[in-house]
Amino acid sequence: xxxxxxxxxxxxxxxxxxxxxxxxxxxxxxxxxxxxxxxxxxxxxxxxxxxxxxxxxxxxxxxxxxxxxxxxxxxxxxxxxxxxxxxxxxxxxxxxxxxxxxxxxxxxxxxxxxxxxxxxxxxxxxxxxxxxxxxxxxxxxxxxxxxxxxxxxxxxxxxxxxxx
Numbered sequence: 794x795x796x797x798x799x800x801x802x803x804x805x806x807x808x809x810x811x812x813x814x815x816x817x818x819x820x821x822x823x824x825x826x827x828x829x830x831x832x833x834x835x836x837x838x839x840x841x842x843x844x845x846x847x848x849x850x851x852x853x854x855x856x857x858x859x860x861x862x863x864x865x866x867x868x869x870x871x872x873x874x875x876x877x878x879x880x881x882x883x884x885x886x887x888x889x890x891x892x893x894x895x896x897x898x899x900x901x902x903x904x905x906x907x908x909x910x911x912x913x914x915x916x917x918x919x920x921x922x923x924x925x926x927x928x929x930x931x932x933x934x935x936x937x938x939x940x941x942x943x944x945x946x947x948x949x950x951x952x953x954x955x956x957x
Contacts, residue, residue, distance in 0.1 A: 805836065828869065 807813040824830060840846075865873075 805832075828866070 807817045820832065820835060823835065824832065
C-alpha cells in the first residue's frame with residue numbers, strides 16, 4: 794500500500810458541461826450553508842460514503858468548536874467574539890441591576906428601622922420604664938432600662954456630646 798508523507802494535496806477538475814457545472818453549483822451552495830466545512834471536508838465525506846468506509850474508522854466530523862481558531866475565517870472569529878461579549882454584557886448588567894435593586898431594598902429597610910429606633914429612643918427618654926419591648930419589622934428588640942443613678946460628670950459630658 795502506498796504511504797503518503799504528512800500532507801497530500803489532490804486536485805479536482807470541473808469541466809465545462811452541464812453535469813460538472815451543476816455539481817460545482819451544488820458544492821458551492823452546500824459550502825455557503827455550512828461555512829465551517831471546507832471543500833476538502835466535503836470531498837473526504839463523499840469518498841468515505843462512496844467507498845463504504847465504516848463509521849468507526851472515520852474521524853469525528855469537524856465543527857466550529859473543534860476547528861482551530863487559526864483556520865477559521867477572521868469574520869467568523871470576530872462574529873463569535875461579538876456574540877460572546879454581548880452574552881457577557883447581558884449577564885453582567887442583569888446581575889448588576891438585580892444587585893442594585895437588592896441594595897436599594899436593604900437601604901430602604903434599614904432607613905425604616907433607623908426611623909423606628911429613633912422613635913423608640915425618643916419614647917424611652919420620655920418614659921422611664923424598667924424595660925421596654927418594641928417590634929420592628931416582625932423582629933423583637935429588648936431595650937434595657939436606663940440606669941437609675943446618673944453620674945453628674947457623665948450627665949455634663951453627655952450634654953456636650955449632644956451639642957457636638
